[in-house]
Amino acid sequence: MTIEELEQIAESVRLENAKYDFEVNVCMDLACASQGSGQLREALARAAEDSGKNVLVRRTGCMGPCSAGPMVRVDPEEIFYSHVNASHAGAIVNSLGGEPVPALQCDLSEHFDKQVRVVLENAGHIDPEKIDDYIACDGYKALLTALTEMTPNGVIHRITESGLRGRGGGGYPTGLKWGTVAKAGGDLKYVVCNGDEGDPGAFMDRSVMEGDPHRVIEGMAIAAYAVGATKGYIYVRAEYPVAVSRLTTALREARRRGLLGNSICNTPFNFDVEIRLGAGAFVCGEETALLASIEGRRGTPKPRPPYPAVSGLWGKPTLINNVETYANIAPIVRNGGKWFANMGSERSKGTKVFALTGKIANTGLVEVPMGIKLREIIEVIGGGVPDGHTFKAVQTGGPSGGCIPAEMLDIGVSYDALLKMGSIMGSGGMIVMDDTSCMVNVARFFVEFCMTESCGKCIPCRAGTAQMFTLLSRICEGKGTMEDLDLLVSLCETIKETSLCGLGMTAPNPVLSTLKYFRNEYIEHIVHKRCPAGVCNMEAPVEVMA
Amino acid sequence: MRKNGFARHALIETLHTVQSAFGCLDDDSIRFVARSLRVPLSQAYGVVTFYHYFSLKPPGKHTMTICAGTACYIKGSDKLLAAAQERLGIPPGQTTEDGQISLMTARCVGACSRAPVMLCDGEVAGETTGAHMLEQLERWAVE
Numbered sequence: 001m002t003i004e005e006l007e008q009i010a011e012s013v014r015l016e017n018a019k020y021d022f023e024v025n026v027c028m029d030l031a032c033a034s035q036g037s038g039q040l041r042e043a044l045a046r047a048a049e050d051s052g053k054n055v056l057v058r059r060t061g062c063m064g065p066c067s068a069g070p071m072v073r074v075d076p077e078e079i080f081y082s083h084v085n086a087s088h089a090g091a092i093v094n095s096l097g098g099e100p101v102p103a104l105q106c107d108l109s110e111h112f113d114k115q116v117r118v119v120l121e122n123a124g125h126i127d128p129e130k131i132d133d134y135i136a137c138d139g140y141k142a143l144l145t146a147l148t149e150m151t152p153n154g155v156i157h158r159i160t161e162s163g164l165r166g167r168g169g170g171g172y173p174t175g176l177k178w179g180t181v182a183k184a185g186g187d188l189k190y191v192v193c194n195g196d197e198g199d200p201g202a203f204m205d206r207s208v209m210e211g212d213p214h215r216v217i218e219g220m221a222i223a224a225y226a227v228g229a230t231k232g233y234i235y236v237r238a239e240y241p242v243a244v245s246r247l248t249t250a251l252r253e254a255r256r257r258g259l260l261g262n263s264i265c266n267t268p269f270n271f272d273v274e275i276r277l278g279a280g281a282f283v284c285g286e287e288t289a290l291l292a293s294i295e296g297r298r299g300t301p302k303p304r305p306p307y308p309a310v311s312g313l314w315g316k317p318t319l320i321n322n323v324e325t326y327a328n329i330a331p332i333v334r335n336g337g338k339w340f341a342n343m344g345s346e347r348s349k350g351t352k353v354f355a356l357t358g359k360i361a362n363t364g365l366v367e368v369p370m371g372i373k374l375r376e377i378i379e380v381i382g383g384g385v386p387d388g389h390t391f392k393a394v395q396t397g398g399p400s401g402g403c404i405p406a407e408m409l410d411i412g413v414s415y416d417a418l419l420k421m422g423s424i425m426g427s428g429g430m431i432v433m434d435d436t437s438c439m440v441n442v443a444r445f446f447v448e449f450c451m452t453e454s455c456g457k458c459i460p461c462r463a464g465t466a467q468m469f470t471l472l473s474r475i476c477e478g479k480g481t482m483e484d485l486d487l488l489v490s491l492c493e494t495i496k497e498t499s500l501c502g503l504g505m506t507a508p509n510p511v512l513s514t515l516k517y518f519r520n521e522y523i524e525h526i527v528h529k530r531c532p533a534g535v536c537n538m539e540a541p542v543e544v545m546a
Numbered sequence: 547m548r549k550n551g552f553a554r555h556a557l558i559e560t561l562h563t564v565q566s567a568f569g570c571l572d573d574d575s576i577r578f579v580a581r582s583l584r585v586p587l588s589q590a591y592g593v594v595t596f597y598h599y600f601s602l603k604p605p606g607k608h609t610m611t612i613c614a615g616t617a618c619y620i621k622g623s624d625k626l627l628a629a630a631q632e633r634l635g636i637p638p639g640q641t642t643e644d645g646q647i648s649l650m651t652a653r654c655v656g657a658c659s660r661a662p663v664m665l666c667d668g669e670v671a672g673e674t675t676g677a678h679m680l681e682q683l684e685r686w687a688v689e
Contacts, residue, residue: 030657034670066659200615200654238562238599239655277562279597280653296557297589298596355658357617363659398616429658431616445619455596 001258001265003144006135013136020056022096023075024048027124029062029207030242031364036085037070043089044072051093061211063124065111066364073124074100082106111362114381116343116369118351119327123211123365128246131253134214140259142333143218146225147267150333155226156182159329161337163349168194168285168322169397169426170502171348171415177319180309181227184317189229191220192313192320194290195236195243198282199398200449202429204353205323207365209236209243212327213250217273219326221260222333224271227319232273233294238280247275282399282453286501287312287320289455300455301501322427324353345371348414352425358395358432361386368413375409378432389434393517397426399446399453400506402513403439422513424506438535439518440525444472446510450503461504464495468511475522478529478538485522489515554583557593561600570601598653606641606648608686610679611665615654623662627651629676633683647686 017023026032026041041059048055063071068082072092081092081104088104095101126133134140146155160175181189193216197205209216220232236244251273254260262270276294283289284299291313293299312318328350332340344350348370354377357363361383368377378384378394385391393403402423411417415425433442451465471488474480492508499505515522524530529538550556560583564575571594580590594600612618612627627638634642634649641648657663660672666682 030655030670031659031672034657034660034672069660197656198653200613201617201658202654203656203658206656239652277559278599279558279562279593280599281597282653293558294555296555296585296593298592357658357661358620363661365659395616429616431620431658433620437620442620445616 001144003141003148006140006144009132010136010138013132017056017136019054021054023056023058024092024096025058025060025063025073025075025124027061027063027069027071028059029066029210030203031062031066032069032071035070039086040070040072040084040089043086044093047089047093051096053093053096055093055096059127059129060125061123061128062120062207062365064115064120064365065108065362067362068106068108068364080106080108111366111381111383114372114376115367116351117367118331118340118343119208119215119324119353120211120365120367121331122215123207126212128211128213129249131214131250131257134212138334139214139330140218142330143221143225143259144265146222146333147265147269152182152226152228155222155333158333158337159226162332162340163337163344163347164325164328164332164340165348165415166322167324167328167352167427169400169424171425174321174325177309177321178223178226180307181229181317181319184310186317188231188316189227190313190316190318191224191227191229191232192290192294192318193220193232193234193326194285194287194320194322195234195240196278196285196290197237197240197323197427198285198453199400199427199429201357201395201398201431202355202427204355204365204428206240206243208323208327208353209240210246213243213246214254215327215330216247216323217250217254217260219329220273221264221271222329223319223321223326225269227317229319230270230272232271233276233313234273235276235278235284235290235294237278244275244277251275281455282449283455283501283503286503289501290320291318298455300457301503303500324428343369345412345414347416352413352428354428354430356382356430356432359385359389359434359437360432370414371412373410373412374404377413377430378409382432385432385434389436391432392435392437393433393439395423395431395433395442395510396429397424397506397509398429399449400424400502400509401426401429402509403433403442403517404513405517408517422509422516424509436533436535438531438533439514439521440472440475440531441533441535443511443514444469444476447472447507450507454503454507458498458500458504460495460498461500461507464491464499464504465507467491468495468508472511475525476531476536478525478536480522480526482526484526485515552583554585557583557585557590558597561590561594565600570604572602572604603641607646608667608689609648609650609665610683610686611650611652611668612638612679613655613657613661613663613665614651615658615661615663617658617661618654618663621661626662626664626674626676626679630679630683633680646689647683
């Protein structure tokens with residue numbers, strides 16, 4: 001495969017697509033598929049055939065606004081239809097070339113205007129099971145350019161210049177990490193993609209793997225070329241069967257096209273990728289635990305250093321990045337580091353995908369430039385809190401993150417700003433809570449999660465999270481005392497400082513951040529034995545309520 | 547196992563395959579996998595018990611899984627779970643005595659935009675209500 005051949009494929013796909021007068025794209029992502037977009041697609045294909053019009057019905061990945069699903073987009077006019085079901089197929093096909101169907105049409109300009117799509121540029125536009133669709137969108141061009149025109153150091157330089165930081169949550173500069181692995185000795189190195197999206201409430205990585213799997217593979221191949229690796233692993237959660245099957249198909253197609261395997265693009269570069277399944281353990285999102293799991297062992301973390309960049313999989317230098325990080329690589333190589341660095345804020349470059357869920361009107365996937373205000377994401381893109389309730393907090397970073405209250409919504413989103421607020425960027429889950437959520441109860445929920453997910457290797461995490469849970473449960477039941485609060489804080493500090501891995505070190509974050517911003521709710525529970533949101537069941541007699 | 551060249555590090559893959567074929571991992575199958583891959587039995591058993599996804603007990607005829615992810619929790623999945631427990635008379639992770647229905651919780655299936663989510667025999671159903679779920683359980687109780 002050479003660049004010329006790649007262009008030929010792209011050209012033939014474009015010619016093929018040009019034969020059709022209309023394209024009807026049906027979102028087949030999990031959220032839409034669970035509402036019958038599979039039958040919808042079949043019905044549309046049948047209706048298109050009967051009508052005699054020149055229509056291409058295409059299956060695509062996530063289009064974004066999941067709450068409006070099942071979604072259909074008609075191109076070239078870019079008309080969006082929401083809440084479509086199979087019975088609407090005839091009406092949609094009949095409307096092609098005429099006026100759109102008013103009952104189904106939805107205006108998403110406000111939702112999309114503030115978004116900038118880099119990682120999700122193809123999602124909703126291509127068929128994820130067709131490699132040629134991806135190639136037609138400049139796919140694999142970056143890989144072949146890197147192989148034929150750039151040195152490995154040149155690639156690393158470009159990534160460093162872009163200012164890309166790890167999208168898994170930690171925010172470690174990607175270029176620096178690549179440089180470390182490239183400098184490590186040894187002829188056998190590995191590239192690993194972390195697709196163990198353990199944060200309950202986030203699904204960006206799933207959507208990327210399902211909607212645009214080749215983008216991840218291309219990013220991994222470029223990384224392998226840059227650091228000198230020959231073998232890659234994608235670690236995916238077993239809870240994402242569709243992602244696994246899409247990636248399997250994508251890998252097979254890439255091998256068939258000669259974009260993976262030996263002597264890629266007639267260069268001495270060899271690279272192949274294997275899929276490894278997770279089996280339900282949150283701690284496996286931690287890099288050393290993930291490596292243990294790939295090796296077929298229990299997923300328990302190891303003390304660092306040595307870092308995986310020096311001694312990782314089977315003791316060899318290993319590069320680990322998140323799905324979204326790899327998804328950013330191809331566009332950076334294609335468009336240059338400066339292009340990427342022009343987006344975002346000073347120390348956090350580019351864009352970030354967030355999974356917007358909870359008590360918000362437009363749930364779904366959004367991609368925004370770094371530095372955008374939280375308020376804009378929630379009120380403009382997300383459409384605000386529905387049903388007349390008031391906004392209380394937004395939770396970022398999952399069980400490792402914190403809750404951000406309403407008065408801090410005007411702060412721009414970046415790694416450092418979120419950290420300063422006591423939360424973290426995390427992988428990108430954003431869960432909105434309104435006045436019906438009790439913050440003490442939410443903190444208890446996260447601590448319970450960390451308690452059950454703790455691998456048990458180090459004591460601060462294993463015993464500490466259990467003690468936190470007991471304290472919080474007492475408060476939730478109305479049996480807490482003010483001394484419990486002080487005890488809770490000192491316990492949090494201890495766990496934070498003495499735990500072995502990220503799970504333990506960040507487990508107190510939900511407690512600390514709710515204590516900081518919603519201390520009055522804790523006090524209500526303790527002193528007045530009352531849950532302001534009416535969530536907790538108080539066993540103690542409610543004598544103070546008068 | 548052959549697909550992975552009997553590699554020791556493919557233990558988790560192999561266990562996945564066995565579980566999807568037989569529904570659970572009983573003692574015999576764990577022993578067999580450990581012997582075939584030349585992995586210590588303790589390591590195989592350790593892996594099976596470490597990961598939530600593996601089950602040592604056979605599942606019921608139908609499985610009701612309720613997502614316990616954050617987004618689902620905020621939208622009231624705890625109430626769904628409580629209702630299911632009351633209807634079936636079993637805690638999560640157990641199967642009813644007649645072997646009809648297993649009640650499970652999931653960590654997160656990634657359909658958070660449609661929270662709360664339940665999985666009926668693996669099929670995702672979003673924006674679930676208690677009535678909807680109980681109806682499904684009633685149907686399964688006799689099927």
